[in-house]
Amino acid sequence: MQQTAKSQPGAAVGFLRRYSLWIAAAVVVLVLPYIFTSGSSISMMSQMGVMVVFALSYNMLLGQGGMLSFGHAVYFGLGGFFTLHAINGVNNGAWSFPLELMPLVGGLGGLAFGIIFGWISTKRAGVTFALISLGIGELVAASAQMFTDFFGGEGGISTNRVTAANEASIFGFNYGPQIDIYYLVVVWAFLATILIYLLTKTPLGRMANAVRDNPERAQFVGYNPRMVRFAQFSLSGFFAGLAGGLFAIMFEILTAENLGAIQSGSVLLMTYIGGIGIFFGPIIGAILITWLQTSLSAFSEAWVLYFGLMFVFMVMYAPFGISGIIMQHYLPYKTGLLKRLLPAYGIAVIPTLILLVGAVSIVEMGYHISTSYLPSRPMDLFWVSVVATNAWSWIIAGAIFVAGVFACRWSYRKVGRAWDDVNETLVERGLA
Amino acid sequence: MLESLIFTIFNGVLYGMLLFMLASGLTLIFGMMGVLNFAHASFYMLGAYFAYQVSVFAGFWAALFLAPLGVALIGALTERYGLRQVHQHGHVAELLFTFGLVYVIEEVVHLVWGRTPVNYQVPEALDFTLFTLFTTDFPAYRAFMLGVAIFMFVGIFLLLTKTRIGQVVQASLSHPDMVGALGHNVPRVFTLVFAFGCALAGLAGVIAGNYFITEPGMAWNMGPIVFVVVVFGGLGSLGGALVGSLIIGLAQTFAVQMTFSIASVLADMGLAISEDAFLSGFWFLELSRIGPMLPYLLLVLMLIFRPRGLMGTRAD
Numbered sequence: 001m002q003q004t005a006k007s008q009p010g011a012a013v014g015f016l017r018r019y020s021l022w023i024a025a026a027v028v029v030l031v032l033p034y035i036f037t038s039g040s041s042i043s044m045m046s047q048m049g050v051m052v053v054f055a056l057s058y059n060m061l062l063g064q065g066g067m068l069s070f071g072h073a074v075y076f077g078l079g080g081f082f083t084l085h086a087i088n089g090v091n092n093g094a095w096s097f098p099l100e101l102m103p104l105v106g107g108l109g110g111l112a113f114g115i116i117f118g119w120i121s122t123k124r125a126g127v128t129f130a131l132i133s134l135g136i137g138e139l140v141a142a143s144a145q146m147f148t149d150f151f152g153g154e155g156g157i158s159t160n161r162v163t164a165a166n167e168a169s170i171f172g173f174n175y176g177p178q179i180d181i182y183y184l185v186v187v188w189a190f191l192a193t194i195l196i197y198l199l200t201k202t203p204l205g206r207m208a209n210a211v212r213d214n215p216e217r218a219q220f221v222g223y224n225p226r227m228v229r230f231a232q233f234s235l236s237g238f239f240a241g242l243a244g245g246l247f248a249i250m251f252e253i254l255t256a257e258n259l260g261a262i263q264s265g266s267v268l269l270m271t272y273i274g275g276i277g278i279f280f281g282p283i284i285g286a287i288l289i290t291w292l293q294t295s296l297s298a299f300s301e302a303w304v305l306y307f308g309l310m311f312v313f314m315v316m317y318a319p320f321g322i323s324g325i326i327m328q329h330y331l332p333y334k335t336g337l338l339k340r341l342l343p344a345y346g347i348a349v350i351p352t353l354i355l356l357v358g359a360v361s362i363v364e365m366g367y368h369i370s371t372s373y374l375p376s377r378p379m380d381l382f383w384v385s386v387v388a389t390n391a392w393s394w395i396i397a398g399a400i401f402v403a404g405v406f407a408c409r410w411s412y413r414k415v416g417r418a419w420d421d422v423n424e425t426l427v428e429r430g431l432a
Numbered sequence: 433m434l435e436s437l438i439f440t441i442f443n444g445v446l447y448g449m450l451l452f453m454l455a456s457g458l459t460l461i462f463g464m465m466g467v468l469n470f471a472h473a474s475f476y477m478l479g480a481y482f483a484y485q486v487s488v489f490a491g492f493w494a495a496l497f498l499a500p501l502g503v504a505l506i507g508a509l510t511e512r513y514g515l516r517q518v519h520q521h522g523h524v525a526e527l528l529f530t531f532g533l534v535y536v537i538e539e540v541v542h543l544v545w546g547r548t549p550v551n552y553q554v555p556e557a558l559d560f561t562l563f564t565l566f567t568t569d570f571p572a573y574r575a576f577m578l579g580v581a582i583f584m585f586v587g588i589f590l591l592l593t594k595t596r597i598g599q600v601v602q603a604s605l606s607h608p609d610m611v612g613a614l615g616h617n618v619p620r621v622f623t624l625v626f627a628f629g630c631a632l633a634g635l636a637g638v639i640a641g642n643y644f645i646t647e648p649g650m651a652w653n654m655g656p657i658v659f660v661v662v663v664f665g666g667l668g669s670l671g672g673a674l675v676g677s678l679i680i681g682l683a684q685t686f687a688v689q690m691t692f693s694i695a696s697v698l699a700d701m702g703l704a705i706s707e708d709a710f711l712s713g714f715w716f717l718e719l720s721r722i723g724p725m726l727p728y729l730l731l732v733l734m735l736i737f738r739p740r741g742l743m744g745t746r747a748d
Contacts, residue, residue: 068524070531120736127468127523128739131663135731138656142725261652265531272528305543308535315529316514319521363543370546 022194029186039178040294043250046182048290049189050246055271055282056196057239062268063276064200065232066212067122068130071137072240072267077259078113078140079106079241080248081150084157087249090164099165099175103188103245110241111234118233122226125215137264144256156255159248175249185246192239197279199235208232269311275321284322301367306360335431337422344411344418351407357382358401365393435566440685446574448681449581453636454654455661455673456588457629463668464605464625467515467526471533473655475630478537479503479637480646481545484552492555500634507630511623534651541648549647577639584635585674592670601625605668660727664734666744675742680727687723 016023029049033042054076061067083106089095097105121132144151151157165175173180199205207228210218215225248254257263266289274285289307296303318325332338361381365388369375378385386393458472482499483492490498510533518529553559554573562572592598604611604621612618644650657680665676734741 066524068527120732123736124739127527128735130524130527131468131659132732132735134656134659135728135735139725139728139732142728145724146721261656265535268528268531302539302543304535305539308532308539312514312529312532312536315521315525315532316517319525366543370543 026190029190033179033182042178042182044290044294046178046185046250047294048287049182049185050243050250051267051270051286051290052283053189053192053239053246054243054267055274055286056193057236057243058267058271059276059282060196060199060208060232060236060239062271063281064205064212065208065229065236066125067229067233068133068268069264070130070134070261070268071140071264072133072236073259073261073263074117074137074140075110075114075237075240076244076247076263076267077144077254077256079110079244080254080258081157081244082106082109082241083245083248084159084252084254085150087159087161087164088157090167091160096168098168098170099161099249100170100184102164102249103242106245106248107238107242110244111238114234114237114241118230118237122229122233125211125225125229137259137261141256141260144259151256152254154255156253158253161249161252181250185250188242188246192242193283196239200279204228204231204235269307273311273314273321275323275325277320278323278327281321281323288322300364301371302363305363331426331431332422335426335429337425340422340425341415341418344415348408348411348415351404351411354400355404355408358397358399358404361386361397362394362401365397436689438565439570440689441682442570442574444682444685445678446578446581446681447685448678449578449585450636450640451658451661451681452674452677453581453584454633454658455665455677456585456670457632458658459662459665459668459670459673460588460632461626461629462662464601465515465622466523467530467626468523468659468667469626469629470527470530470655471510471537471651472530472629472633473651473653473658474534474537475503475507475633476637476640476654477541477646477648477651478506479634480552480641480650481541481550481637482634483638483641484545484550484646487552487555492557496635496638499638500631503634503637504627504631508623508627510630511626515626516619516622534655538648538651545648547648549645552642552646554642573643577643580635580639584632588632588670657727660731663731663741664727666741669741669743672741672743680730683726683730684723687726688720690719693719 032045036042036045054072057075058069058072061069061072083102086097086102086105087099090097090099117136121129121136124132145153162174162176165173169175175181175184207218207223210221211223211225211228218225218228244254244258247258270285270289271282272285273289274283275281292303292307296306300306314321320327329338329341332341364379364381365386368379368388372379372388376387376389378387380386454472454476457475458469461467461469461472479499482502483495486495486498514529514533515526518525554571558573558576560572561569562575563570592602600611600616600621604616604618608618611621641650661676661680662673663676664680665672665674
């Protein structure tokens, strides 16, 4: 009895400490709309929430289950279409269902198709799985053009969430203003994130990791790799469909594009760039890429190129993504060795910036010439007015780029040496 | 009926041979390096654009040789400085790398040639009617395309089976270590095979870019179909790629011509389905509209029931 009495305050502190990251995240997302009050940023943050769920569901396949899918948007899109039809059903008076729970319809739709297509495609992992997912993705995208009753053909399917919310709503909001949608998305995204996280702690989540790493051994332990993959795949379909449902409520319209190859590719890119090795990786990726998509696309036509190059370099040099880079610094930070890395990083910053300025200048001038109606019109480049048709602009940009390449090679060698030093010390201390 | 049948076969074979030009390079690269090159159709697109650029200055015939060489060079650089670096991270990383390359190449095409189609035309020397059967004209350029494709198929076949280079390539396929021990530079053989496969894709781009349209979307249009062909025929099998190309080419070309649906067939048999029946959209779907999804249906079915494809030797 004494012990329990003693441990009471300790438990509360322990609870706070243990879940501090989650609580902090909850506070931040609740407060954010008071900091970024403009309509466009609230809409962007809502989109980030949707993409976080979508990317996490994707990582249930790629990161946790080792299944590389090129057709994950199928479940996202189908979930969205189911949600739209469910909302339209409420508007037609066919049934009554609160708008707040509509994403569940999308989730169940995603789950249903996850079960159907998952059964087909999870027999094998690896490249065969990737190809089947590609085939199914194209198949569904192609049938979306045919079944116009369900997918709406060229114009897509649209709805009105406000009338549906007036018909049936749990909290009595009409979800007209963007801020209502933001909080709806945040609550769902938070719930989904917790659920997906808890799933990684279940036997299923653990077995998914085991099947990813060595299906044969998992089989020896007594689990059927296919069933593990299948369960993981179906659940991933559920969360993708949930994200699609949120997306549908937010935009009130969906076209066949939303379940096509481009959407599938984009979730793959954001998940991978965020990092597939760590749970929060896809969250970082979804937030960063959504931000880049909305903000970068506003002032550069070349943003897809930057995006693609970033992905390619990530695959080449940082296969565990941004979260992998962060986690790489965790041990040096804990042991106080980070300060040995910082000087080298400081030296590397300037060459990197020079390289980027040179590369971006070349790309932007190229786009200016190929897409502008009047290529000789001056353009703004890093706060300098530049005439892209002038040869000197190209020579200078090229020189900056080449100088950046050489300076980078020189300074990155220093970074490498600093890392060697840190790793050596870690080994000496028996930490690595 | 006969007229349309003959021309459908002609066009189907032509389309199939075009697919084969892409598929052969892809399957060769896979068989050799285990790399499924997602960006293969992007090299096809580059071939078309290079050909356009060269033909502006030096005409079509120069482009026919120079553009594939240019694409081969880019392919070699990609393999040497990209793929080889990624190789240590495994096959999934390689797949991802080439997937990223699709975006990069498409954007570079935007960057250099803009977002609208370029005016890449069939050369005047080949722009005439070869023969007229019944009432339909057969353009000479189609015969030329067919000729190039067949020439290429025979060329690859002889190169791989009758020459020393082909033997080294085939040996590196199954026993890379032994080939290395015999003093051959296996990584360089890989680079050459990758470049050669890209050159084939580039050649396909040269002769197809002016027949279709040379535009930035052509890689996305062609890419998945080529994948289907290669998987359908069996990954790594050249013969399989040929059969797969012809089957897919003919199937797609024929499907476009078919105007009957399940409902119309049933109606002919005396079982009329009413317009407002359950799933009426499905029953009244004309076969011609299923055409685009036919290859993917074949792909999925093949992967489920026979993952190694028609003539493939490896299951994954």
